[in-house]
Amino acid sequence: xxxxxxxxxxxxxxxxxxxxxxxxxxxxxxxxxxxxxxxxxxxxxxxxxxxxxxxxxxxxxxxxxxxxxxxxxxxxxxxxxxxxxxxxxxxxxxxxxxxxxxxxxxxxx
Amino acid sequence: xxxxxxxxxxxxxxxxxxxxxxxxxxxxxxxxxxxxxxxxxxxxxxxxxxxxxxxxxxxxxxxxxxxxxxxxxxxxxxxxxxxxxxxxxxxxxxxxxxxxxxxxxxxxxxxxxxxxxxxxxxxxxxxxxxxxxxx
Numbered sequence: 153x154x155x156x157x158x159x160x161x162x163x164x165x166x167x168x169x170x171x172x173x174x175x176x177x178x179x180x181x182x183x184x185x186x187x188x189x190x191x192x193x194x195x196x197x198x199x200x201x202x203x204x205x206x207x208x209x210x211x212x213x214x215x216x217x218x219x220x221x222x223x224x225x226x227x228x229x230x231x232x233x234x235x236x237x238x239x240x241x242x243x244x245x246x247x248x249x250x251x252x253x254x255x256x257x258x259x260x261x
Numbered sequence: 262x263x264x265x266x267x268x269x270x271x272x273x274x275x276x277x278x279x280x281x282x283x284x285x286x287x288x289x290x291x292x293x294x295x296x297x298x299x300x301x302x303x304x305x306x307x308x309x310x311x312x313x314x315x316x317x318x319x320x321x322x323x324x325x326x327x328x329x330x331x332x333x334x335x336x337x338x339x340x341x342x343x344x345x346x347x348x349x350x351x352x353x354x355x356x357x358x359x360x361x362x363x364x365x366x367x368x369x370x371x372x373x374x375x376x377x378x379x380x381x382x383x384x385x386x387x388x389x390x391x392x393x394x395x396x
Contacts (some may be wrong), residue, residue: 159391161279161280161283161323162396188271193279193280193283194279219360220374223286227271244283244286244287244290245290245293245294247287247290248267248287248290248291248294248296250265251287251291251388251389251391252265252267252291252294252296252388252389253389254388256388257389258389258390258391260391260392260394
């Protein structure tokens, strides 16, 4: 089993290629890998409960761990109470801990 | 964490993308945890460390250079190199051809000149490698 960390920086409502990340992350999870998606920058805009059409619930249902950068959330005025279930506010320090684990592959998108 | 090394490849020029801010945050966090960091700056990212960057006043608000206290990426890079000058170690390599194209040879102290082969070697010897491309 490998660890995959996807760092999603893109706004899914601006670019459809975030679909690539969803398909890849879910497939890797189905192959028994540990998969985390870390949302950063405009990637956190999909976190809001009212973000109709967000791809994040699908990832959560597939068992992909979802973390959102607290700095990016703060910049965009997104409070924890507004966030879709299954997404945990996190930090760059936590991302670095994930990256520093052995047998981890990091993919920026 | 002292036996760990993280390598980042950066491509965005300064003042263009939030990618630069996030990348510098990752470098700062890793160094604070005692993780060695390699940065390979490619294409426009070689200008992140360009020494001739100057803070400016804000004529719209009528503020002076001092009042505006405008942050420059060269100062961020210099601070990170100071933080990573020993153990942990920050190694910052600018792509030489990218530097020459942009006339950006005057970098802050501690920045090295290299090429993609250096990035390959860094990646081979690292715990993890993160490539942050332009969109």
